[in-house]
Amino acid sequence: MLDRFNREITYLRVSVTDRCNLRCVYCMPEEGIPLKNHKDILSFDEIVEVCKAGIDSGINKIRITGGEPLVRKGIVSLTESIAKLPGLKDLSMTTNGILLDQFAQRLKDAGLMRVNISLDTLDPDEYRQITRGGEITDVIKGIVAAQKAGLEPVKINSVIFDKDSDSMKEGLKDFANKMGLQVRFISRMNLETGDFSVVEGGTGGDCKICNRLRLTANGYIKPCLFSDREFSVRELGAIEAIMKAVEFKPEKGVSCMHGNFYNIGG
Ligand code: SF4
Numbered sequence: 001m002l003d004r005f006n007r008e009i010t011y012l013r014v015s016v017t018d019r020c021n022l023r024c025v026y027c028m029p030e031e032g033i034p035l036k037n038h039k040d041i042l043s044f045d046e047i048v049e050v051c052k053a054g055i056d057s058g059i060n061k062i063r064i065t066g067g068e069p070l071v072r073k074g075i076v077s078l079t080e081s082i083a084k085l086p087g088l089k090d091l092s093m094t095t096n097g098i099l100l101d102q103f104a105q106r107l108k109d110a111g112l113m114r115v116n117i118s119l120d121t122l123d124p125d126e127y128r129q130i131t132r133g134g135e136i137t138d139v140i141k142g143i144v145a146a147q148k149a150g151l152e153p154v155k156i157n158s159v160i161f162d163k164d165s166d167s168m169k170e171g172l173k174d175f176a177n178k179m180g181l182q183v184r185f186i187s188r189m190n191l192e193t194g195d196f197s198v199v200e201g202g203t204g205g206d207c208k209i210c211n212r213l214r215l216t217a218n219g220y221i222k223p224c225l226f227s228d229r230e231f232s233v234r235e236l237g238a239i240e241a242i243m244k245a246v247e248f249k250p251e252k253g254v255s256c257m258h259g260n261f262y263n264i265g266g
Helices: 044-057 075-083 100-110 124-130 136-149 166-179 238-247
Strands: 011-015 061-065 090-095 114-118 154-160 182-187 212-215 220-222
Touching: 011 044, 044 075, 044 212, 044 238, 061 075, 075 090, 075 100, 100 114, 100 136, 114 136, 124 136, 136 154, 154 166, 166 182, 212 238, 220 238
Parallel strands: 011 061, 011 212, 061 090, 090 114, 114 154, 154 182
Antiparallel strands: 212 220
8 A cells, every 4th residue: 555655554563562671761751661451462462453454455574572572471372363464474573572582482483574672882880770670681681582583583672871981882783793693782762852863784764665554562563663643443443543554644753742651662
């Protein structure tokens, strides 16, 4: 399906929870968030129905996100249900890697193809500070488990806090080279001010070629991360919500005053 600017929309990012086992300083408030009522979060059947509707409309790439997707109970069986959908060419996940050691093989067996793991620094103290308590050793174990399970490629997503963090970037590039990983640098974004740039090593943030829609954990299709427009799959039905999102997809992102990374899924 093409949008008004002749961009082919083929990619759906699916947030399966707004919950997370970390409190990253650029994403979640220290005290955490008011958790949504369970009934406000889409069920597995509803998520699969939206993915199916998306594929029937031209989507062929799906990424499972959160919050942290691995804290959603039954995530392996949900992954399996999505992976089985005919017409899906690419199924990936973005995770903070903390629990990946326990899940990697089962996710691979369920049909997950590849994984992006958030890692902003190699310094254990800095990592603990950025994530407000996370242990980098768990992430490294997760990376090794993902590679062992055959998830391919394994990519590192690194948020860059300030423009002149070249030494940090060099360190992460070296680490990625040694480990046989790909690394992508994401400049710190601000939804409200509309501050974002193209992902280094990826295509995110390049509005000219944007091919994506997002499904929030509570059932809204968002045409753009930096826009407040969203369409309820429960009110409109999956197909109608997707069609509306494509129809109203903006030429480029401006700002999002009513969303948060943890429930949109970045
Ligand atoms: S800001 Fe919106 S249009 Fe631009 S790349 Fe991001 S999602 Fe696409």
